[in-house]
Amino acid sequence: MHNEKKTVLLVAMPFAGVTIPSIQLAVLEGYCRQRGITIETRHLYLKAAEIYGLQDYHSLIYPPNDSYTAQMVFSRYIFPEHWEKNQERFWEYFQQHSSQNPGLPPFTFEEYVYRTDTLYQWILDHVDWRSFDIIGFTLNYGQLLPSLAVAKKIKELAPEKTIVFGGSRTVGTLGVNVLRAFDYVDCIVSGDGEEALYLLASNHEPYKSISRLIYRNKEKVLWNKSDAVVDLNTLPIPSYDHFYQELASTSNHIQQYYQYYGRLPVEISRGCWWNQCTFCNLNIQHPCYREKSTSRILQEIRWLSERYRMMDFQLIGNTLPKTEYRSLFEKLKNLGRDFSFFVEARAGQLTSEDYTFMKEAGFTMIQTGIESFSQNYLRKMNKGVRVIDNIVALKFCKENGIKNNYNLLVRYPNEEPVDFEETKKIAHQLKAYLDAPQLCELRVMHGSHIQRHPKQFNIEQLQYSPIDVIMYPLDYLEKGFVFVYNFKQKNQTGDYPWESLVEEWKKEQETIQLEHKSQQTSIDHLIFYFVDGGNFIKIYDKRDRQNIKIFVLNELERKVFLSCVDIISFKELQRRFLDVPEFELTAILQSFEQNGLVYVEDDYYLCLPLRCRVKSVQEKKEECLVNISP
Ligand code: SF4
Numbered sequence: 021m022h023n024e025k026k027t028v029l030l031v032a033m034p035f036a037g038v039t040i041p042s043i044q045l046a047v048l049e050g051y052c053r054q055r056g057i058t059i060e061t062r063h064l065y066l067k068a069a070e071i072y073g074l075q076d077y078h079s080l081i082y083p084p085n086d087s088y089t090a091q092m093v094f095s096r097y098i099f100p101e102h103w104e105k106n107q108e109r110f111w112e113y114f115q116q117h118s119s120q121n122p123g124l125p126p127f128t129f130e131e132y133v134y135r136t137d138t139l140y141q142w143i144l145d146h147v148d149w150r151s152f153d154i155i156g157f158t159l160n161y162g163q164l165l166p167s168l169a170v171a172k173k174i175k176e177l178a179p180e181k182t183i184v185f186g187g188s189r190t191v192g193t194l195g196v197n198v199l200r201a202f203d204y205v206d207c208i209v210s211g212d213g214e215e216a217l218y219l220l221a222s223n224h225e226p227y228k229s230i231s232r233l234i235y236r237n238k239e240k241v242l243w244n245k246s247d248a249v250v251d252l253n254t255l256p257i258p259s260y261d262h263f264y265q266e267l268a269s270t271s272n273h274i275q276q277y278y279q280y281y282g283r284l285p286v287e288i289s290r291g292c293w294w295n296q297c298t299f300c301n302l303n304i305q306h307p308c309y310r311e312k313s314t315s316r317i318l319q320e321i322r323w324l325s326e327r328y329r330m331m332d333f334q335l336i337g338n339t340l341p342k343t344e345y346r347s348l349f350e351k352l353k354n355l356g357r358d359f360s361f362f363v364e365a366r367a368g369q370l371t372s373e374d375y376t377f378m379k380e381a382g383f384t385m386i387q388t389g390i391e392s393f394s395q396n397y398l399r400k401m402n403k404g405v406r407v408i409d410n411i412v413a414l415k416f417c418k419e420n421g422i423k424n425n426y427n428l429l430v431r432y433p434n435e436e437p438v439d440f441e442e443t444k445k446i447a448h449q450l451k452a453y454l455d456a457p458q459l460c461e462l463r464v465m466h467g468s469h470i471q472r473h474p475k476q477f478n479i480e481q482l483q484y485s486p487i488d489v490i491m492y493p494l495d496y497l498e499k500g501f502v503f504v505y506n507f508k509q510k511n512q513t514g515d516y517p518w519e520s521l522v523e524e525w526k527k528e529q530e531t532i533q534l535e536h537k538s539q540q541t542s543i544d545h546l547i548f549y550f551v552d553g554g555n556f557i558k559i560y561d562k563r564d565r566q567n568i569k570i571f572v573l574n575e576l577e578r579k580v581f582l583s584c585v586d587i588i589s590f591k592e593l594q595r596r597f598l599d600v601p602e603f604e605l606t607a608i609l610q611s612f613e614q615n616g617l618v619y620v621e622d623d624y625y626l627c628l629p630l631r632c633r634v635k636s637v638q639e640k641k642e643e644c645l646v647n648i649s650p
Pocket of ligand 1: 292293294295296297300301302303338339366389
């Protein structure tokens with residue numbers, strides 16, 4: 021072991037979104053700096069957005085494109101001969117997939133190549149990589165080719181530099197194969213990167229004692245596998261100083277865009293406590309689930325807000341904390357600041373009161389892992405939730421004014437008619453009053469259950485995706501670092517009109533919003549809702565505008581209906597209404613079901629209309645006290 025420390029430059033290349041700094045860079049920077057390492061970070065995707073122009077950068081990375089396809093032109097710096105031979109195919113792919121904004125000058129392929137060249141040259145000329153010993157790249161979905169391109173050039177110009185990769189795109193065997201394929205990459209950190217990067221910068225030797233490192237030893241590539249994980253509560257608060265410096269050096273347009281739409285990431289967990297969805301590979305990097313304590317999360321939010329004058333945060337984790345989520349909402353609410361939060365959540369976890377807590381804490385947008393409204397499909401996905409859990413998540417979001425940006429995941433290789441029919445039926449019930457989904461076609465991701473067990477899903481053969489075949493020479497693709505696959509089905513399945521289903525839903529929502537513009541009161545904006553009269557309830561159902569219905573429930577019906585605001589089993593209803601004979605309870609529930617007022621799944625009930633006025637958590641508590649006082 022030598023004592024002299026090395027200096028580190030960490031880079032996040034395009035094509036990340038510009039609304040959020042890289043959490044990986046900020047965490048690694050904080051960790052290494054606390055231990056005396058000289059470290060700088062560069063968020064170069066900000067410069068990329070400036071060079072391409074924000075509008076065109078977004079058209080490259082958002083649907084129908086994505087950050088994976090956006091990297092294609094960087095192929096020319098890594099495989100120049102391949103590029104020369106295949107330019108026509110790159111051009112054709114771009115033409116087929118480029119979405120032009122009407123009214124704006126078209127972003128041509130020639131312009132795309134020219135601006136990529138400009139960016140590439142700008143990075144080589146302006147980033148002070150010569151001052152650092154270790155140049156590290158964080159690699160997510162669309163960052164492999166841009167990182168390889170710059171790493172290759174640096175190594176050509178200064179072979180003494182150590183090039184390190186890390187991130188989900190080079191985890192485990194992917195990393196081993198990337199190292200075998202590209203000799204200008206010196207080593208890769210697989211999984212938690214903090215300690216390995218620190219040891220590399222500390223000149224720690226031998227490499228075989230650095231956990232999680234993938235490195236070369238003579239002709240061999242070795243991987244120091246390790247189950248040890250970092251305790252998130254012991255990490256220093258991430259530093260975004262360099263991100264803000266980078267931002268300040270970009271155009272006013274990008275700065276303004278970030279100030280308006282940007283969010284600061286706050287890591288709340290790594291991995292996923294469920295970790296069983298068959299399509300998901302989000303946890304290949306962190307198979308072991310860990311979360312930060314709520315008090316630590318709060319401390320970070322307060323500190324980051326004060327340091328960067330920021331009020332908008334994205335909680336980074338695949339799900340909410342497993343058990344401590346309510347205490348997190350409560351503590352955030354008690355801070356009494358006008359924060360806004362975005363988080364990803366699982367359905368089947370939160371109650372109506374939790375959603376109200378969330379709203380009061382400042383959650384304005386969430387993404388629930390809905391994926392489907394078909395029981396059959398959810399089983400294939402092994403989501404561990406029911407359709408009823410998905411509906412309740414959307415219902416409570418709508419009631420509380422929390423926008424839910426959820427996806428409908430379709431085109432599994434073993435899709436069946438029932439998957440479409442079940443979804444269509446539910447969509448018909450929900451489309452007039454609950455937010456529409458985004459459509460997301462299945463892509464078989466490296467490390468997912470489907471990729472590892474293709475035969476279980478009617479896959480005869482996994483194939484390279486068309487964009488990979490264009491971006492990489494075939495002999496490189498065969499080196500085993502493919503991240504996304506296409507597939508050939510064993511038995512062909514039908515093709516279902518998912519696009520029109522979602523379009524219809526979106527259209528319905530747009531029509532309703534247009535109609536609302538001319539309406540005076542906020543209650544007119546509600547489509548399917550109830551008002552509580554104390555010993556009766558009125559339900560207004562305007563889902564079918566040609567056939568508006570109003571239901572008035574009597575005292576007993578009201579009580580049963582209110583018991584179904586959160587999902588409840590028939591058994592539990594029986595327990596709550598001991599004095600009501602079973603036949604009477606059943607008759608009430610049947611009439612609710614026949615009139616489309618409740619959704620029923622396996623003897624579980626959920627009322628569908630929205631509350632016209634959501635009570636605050638405080639009001640609910642007071643109501644509870646009144647009800648139990650003698
Ligand atoms: S999709 Fe979400 S809930 Fe499912 S395993 Fe992946 S991270 Fe976990």
